[in-house]
Amino acid sequence: GRIVAVDLKNPGKEHWTEVVAERQDAVIEQLDLAKNQLVVGYMKDASNRVERFNLDGKPLGEIQLPGLGSVTMASSANSSQSLMTYESFNEPPTIYAVDLVSGKRNLWIRPTVPVDSSQIEVSQVFYDSKDGTRVPMFLVHRKGLERDGNNPTILYGYGGFDISMTPYFRATRFPWLDSGGIFVVANLRGGGEYGQKWHTAGMLEKKQNVFDDFIAAAEWLIDNKYTRTERLGILGGSNGGLLTGAALVQRPELFSAVISAVPLLDMLRYQDFLMARYWVGEYGSAEDPEQFEFLYEYSPYHQVKKGVAYPAVFLTAGENDSRVHPLHAKKMTARLQAATTSDPSKRPILLWVERDVGHGQGMPLDLRVRDAADSEIFMRWQLGMLD
Numbered sequence: 001g002r003i004v005a006v007d008l009k010n011p012g013k014e015h016w017t018e019v020v021a022e023r024q025d026a027v028i029e030q031l032d033l034a035k036n037q038l039v040v041g042y043m044k045d046a047s048n049r050v051e052r053f054n055l056d057g058k059p060l061g062e063i064q065l066p067g068l069g070s071v072t073m074a075s076s077a078n079s080s081q082s083l084m085t086y087e088s089f090n091e092p093p094t095i096y097a098v099d100l101v102s103g104k105r106n107l108w109i110r111p112t113v114p115v116d117s118s119q120i121e122v123s124q125v126f127y128d129s130k131d132g133t134r135v136p137m138f139l140v141h142r143k144g145l146e147r148d149g150n151n152p153t154i155l156y157g158y159g160g161f162d163i164s165m166t167p168y169f170r171a172t173r174f175p176w177l178d179s180g181g182i183f184v185v186a187n188l189r190g191g192g193e194y195g196q197k198w199h200t201a202g203m204l205e206k207k208q209n210v211f212d213d214f215i216a217a218a219e220w221l222i223d224n225k226y227t228r229t230e231r232l233g234i235l236g237g238s239n240g241g242l243l244t245g246a247a248l249v250q251r252p253e254l255f256s257a258v259i260s261a262v263p264l265l266d267m268l269r270y271q272d273f274l275m276a277r278y279w280v281g282e283y284g285s286a287e288d289p290e291q292f293e294f295l296y297e298y299s300p301y302h303q304v305k306k307g308v309a310y311p312a313v314f315l316t317a318g319e320n321d322s323r324v325h326p327l328h329a330k331k332m333t334a335r336l337q338a339a340t341t342s343d344p345s346k347r348p349i350l351l352w353v354e355r356d357v358g359h360g361q362g363m364p365l366d367l368r369v370r371d372a373a374d375s376e377i378f379m380r381w382q383l384g385m386l387d
Contacts, residue, residue, distance in 0.1 A: 001028035003038065003057075019057040027195050032075035034082055034100050039073050045124065045136050046166055046187040050084070052100060063103050066091065068122050068138070070166040075100075083108065088167040089140040089183070090120035115174040119143055122167065127220040130212040133189065133201075137217055138167060139226070140183040152181045152383040153227035155218055159188030159210035160239040161282055162199040172372040179385060182226060186217040188243075204284050205294045211246045218247075218254055231383045233257035235375070238324060238359065239264065241315075245300035245332065252310045256347075257382035259375055261316045262359055265328040267299035268292070273325040301332050310340040312347040312382045314375070320358040329353070347382070 003020035020028070020040060026049065030041030037060065038053045048071040052060035065071065069088035076082075080100045087093040092113050096105040121143045129135050145151065154176065158165055165185050173183055187193045190202025190210045202210040218234070221227050234255050236244040241263020248258045264270050268286040271277045284291035296302055315333050317326035333351040340349060352374065357363050363371070380386050 003028065003031055003040070019055075020053055021057075027192075030073060032073045032082065033077045034075040035078060035080045037080070037100050039075050039082060039100065041071060041073055043164060043166065043193065046138070046164060046193045047124070048166065052103065061103050063098060063105065068124055068167055070168060073098075087169045089122045089138065089169065089173075089185075090117040092117075092169045092171070113171055115171055115178075117174075120174075120177055121145070125220075127216060129189075129209070129216045131209070133209070133213070135189070135213050135217070136187045136193070137220075138185040138187075140173075140177065140185075142177060142180065145182070145226075147225040149222070149225040149228045150231060151227050152179075152231045152233075152379070152385050153184060153221060154181065154233050154235050154379055155184045155186065155214070155221065156235045156240070157186045157188050157210075157214045157217070157243050158236065158240040159190035159202050159213065159243055161190070162192040162196070164192040172369075172376075176376055176379070179380075181379075181383075181385070184217070184221065186214055188213040188217075190239075203282050204291070207283065207294070208298055210243060211250060211298065214243055214247050215251050215254065218251075229254060230256050233259070233379045233383055235259045235261075235379075237261035237263070241265070241324075241329075242267070242300065246298050246303075248310065248313065249300050249303040249305070250298075252308055255311050257379055258311055258313045259316075259378065260313065260329070260332070261375075262318060262321060262324050263300075263315065263328055263332070264324055265299070265332045266301040267295045268302065270328070273327065274322055276324070301328070301335060304332075304335045304339050306339045307341055308339060309342045310336055310347070310349070311342070312349075312378070314350045314352070314378045316352045316354070316371075318358045318360065319353055319355045323359045326353055350378070 002022040004016040005019050026042040026044035029043050032039040040051050042049045047068045050063040069086050072085045074083040082098045084096045084098050092111050094110040095108040097108045098105045123139050126134050188210045234244045241260040244258050244260045245265045271285050286292040286295050315329040317329035336349040
């Protein structure tokens with residue numbers, strides 16, 4: 001993305017003037033017009049940056065942010081003041097007043113939340129995937145963490161549909177963090193963190209790249225003594241449920257707990273149900289003989305093997321889901337239960353079907369609380385936090 005000036009009386013592309021050029025290290029996500037300034041929001045390495053330019057494109061400096069986070073700006077063409085909404089894993093959506101002349105910011109309003117976010121540290125690391133691709137990853141944990149390989153860790157990912165996993169706040173994550181757990185978000189290919197090329201590198205016949213990125217993230221966490229297999233769980237929903245399902249069947253020895261929420265898992269027939277045919281452009285379709293080959297290679301349902309000691313798995317589905325049919329979670333549960341050699345009293349294959357909701361949007365508060373509690377209790381149980 002780049003920013004150009006267009007003369008509305010002479011709008012032909014040949015007359016455009018480039019004001020802010022495209023960058024190789026960052027993607028333009030937002031443009032605001034303020035008084036005598038352009039306020040440009042970038043995404044760089046999966047978090048946001050905000051820079052100021054005059055109307056001719058001359059750089060006026062970066063606005064310093066509180067940390068690694070996600071930002072939205074609200075400006076007026078008649079004012080040199082702007083409002084900035086900032087959030088991160090350790091800060092709820094907070095609004096700052098920004099003086100665009102000096103670049104200084106002041107707290108305007110911050111919601112009161114019953115957590116001590118000052119004790120939570122957010123950092124970013126980079127690791128190499130299977131093919132050498134450099135992948136960013138956020139680490140969230142209490143300050144003073146000891147890297148002894150014994151920290152219970154939840155690894156989360158999505159990796160699809162050009163959706164970027166930028167920092168976000170979730171109060172229900174704090175009990176896990178306060179108990180010494182680590183929460184990790186890997187910015188996998190298939191997302192939009194580095195533009196369209198990053199997205200296309202994780203779709204269709206290249207979907208295996210997404211799973212390789214995720215598995216490499218788990219290996220990096222173990223190699224760098226943040227955790228170990230016995231204390232590592234993975235979490236994902238929808239397309240992320242496909243991700244954790246694929247990681248489960250490809251590397252069952254690497255994880256101790258897997259949550260696959262409202263997932264796609266039968267990739268040979270997914271397009272035949274509900275609105276899933278709209279996703280053929282992202283995944284491909286088994287109706288195409290060439291696409292059948294790569295879909296079968298990673299389709300989690302079809303890659304379950306008998307006689308394997310699978311980790312504990314918690315699958316969820318919504319009976320009224322209009323996006324992902326609950327048949328995926330139901331079939332996968334039955335197949336895993338029949339195949340695994342693990343002791344079901346210690347490493348069970350569990351299924352929860354919510355009768356009154358769909359894909360998750362619009363879920364009432366009591367069900368959201370129960371959903372968060374169930375997921376955390378499952379992870380605490382399987383990762384050794386309930387002893």
